[in-house]
Amino acid sequence: MTNPILLDIPSQLETERLLLRAPHRTGDGNIVNQAIRASFNELKAWLPFAQKLPAVEETEINLRNAYINFLKRESFRFLIFHRKTNVFIGTISLQGIHWGIPKGEIGYWINSKFGGNGYMTEAVKAVTDFGLEQxxxxxxxxxxxxxxxxxxxxxxxxxxxxxxxxxxxDLSADGSRVTDTCIYSIIS
Incomplete structure (x- = not known):
């Protein structure tokens, strides 16, 4: 197999309604941090990173590290925007990559005010297709x-x-109880 660092990976994906792009712009941290704050109660139930509100600087650092991992082909995080309004909707990642097989796992979260519109389903389909096809x-x-x-x-x-x-x-996001984990897969 070709060394993954040599792969030509697009920094953005498009769907009918969405633009998914790598977190490479200065100021992305502020946009994402605002969404975390707006959705904190919902995110807290499922995500270990959302147990306390991060400072904007912490979110910016996290995104810059995600972009470094994107460039190193270790994981692919995309910020999800509405194509027409350019409003930030959420994030989605292809992570836990094992190039020897190759395989990966999708993780995601959405700004609560955009839930129920099918945006995350559309984004997950795009990243699934990216993983399986590209x-x-x-x-x-x-x-x-x-x-x-x-x-x-x-x-x-x-x-x-x-x-x-x-x-x-596994443990719940807050670490207070033991939970069951569902494993879903799709194969080529």
């Missing part, structure tokens, strides 16, 4: 807590197969 992955996974019904619904709507539920496998 990167020629053999497998793409989505892992989520068994009680995260919205993430489960996205996986199922897009044809991901529930391979199993790992019982008492």
């Amino acid at each position: 990167l020629e992955f053999k497998r793409v996974e989505i892992r989520c807590e068994s009680t995260n019904l919205k993430s489960r619904a996205i996986s199922e709507k897009l044809g991901y197969e529930l391979e199993g539920i790992l019982r008492k496998e």
Whole structure:
């Protein structure tokens, strides 16, 4: 296999309604931080990073590190924007990449005020297609807590197969209880 660093990876993907782009612009941290703050109560239930409100500087550092990982081909984080309004909607990543197989896992979150419009389903489909078609992955996974019904619904709507539920496998986002993890996959 070609060294992944030599792969020509697009820094943005487009769908009918969305623009997904790598977090490479100064000021992205402020936009993302505002969305985290606006959606904090919803994000806190599912995401370990959202247990405390980050400072804008922390979010900017996180995004710059994500872009470094993008360039190193270790993970691919995209910021999701509405194509017509350029309003920030959320983030999606292809992470946990194993180039030897090759495979990866999709992770995502949405600004709560944009939930229920199918935006995340559209973004997950775009990143799934990116993984399977452009990167020629053999497998793409989505892992989520068994009680995260919205993430489960996205996986199922897009044809991901529930391979199993790992019982008492992980901790809740706040670390207070043991949870079950659903593993969904789609293969080429």
